[in-house]
Amino acid sequence: MIRVLLADDEAMMRAGVRAILETDPGIEVVAEAGDGREAVExxxxxxxxxxxxxxxxxxxxxxxxxxxxxxxxxxxxxxxxTTFSEDAYISEALGSGVSGFLLKSGDPHELIAGVRAVTEGAAFLSPVVAHRVITHLGTGGLSRAAEARSTLAPLTAREREVVALVGAGLSNGEIAGRLYVVEATVKAHVSAVLGRLGLKNRVQLAILAYEAGLVDACRG
Known part of the structure; x- marks a missing residue:
């Protein structure tokens, strides 16, 4: 059972999110908070x-x-x-150890998929949020894409495959199954890439994969 804490200062929003999550029998909302301090407690x-x-x-x-x-x-x-109007907050959150971003007005299925993905160690970006983060962080689409490709250039072919699948939201176990390797090997690749590129977490790595066009390539 996946145990979830839900924090939002709007009671109706909490009720709606809870209702969506509890359609999945494997998810349980164990607590609700109306502010950030209560959420921590x-x-x-x-x-x-x-x-x-x-x-x-x-x-x-x-x-x-x-x-x-x-x-x-x-x-x-x-x-x-998040909402459409909070791009600056999203970019700041990248340095806070966040594993995923979900749009409040997004597809309910994304909410459940996101909760399950981060529980399995994956990063999860709502596609709309991912696009807005990349747009917000970049100075221009083409220049940002070129910079991302240059950043990833020193990686091996296998490491690039792993990065692409991280960007697509797969967990270490799912990546291992896709590449026919053991999960420990995937974990080692991810850790090595994060360290080599100076990234703090899988969300930053996923965004880099989006910027470089690796995610579209692996889905295609």
């Missing part, structure tokens, strides 16, 4: 597998809550709930 009490955090909350916003939870509850995967 409840996460330390319940130790959920995943914390879904609204970016804008009173007392302590989602970014602050994410930073504190990364330090105090490292076993909890962090997913940010």
């Amino acid at each position: 409840l996460a330390l009490k319940h130790r959920p597998d995943v914390a879904l955090l609204d970016i804008r909350m009173p007392r302590l916003d989602g970014l602050g809550a994410a930073r504190e939870l990364r330090r105090t509850a490292p076993g909890t995967a962090l997913v940010m709930l």
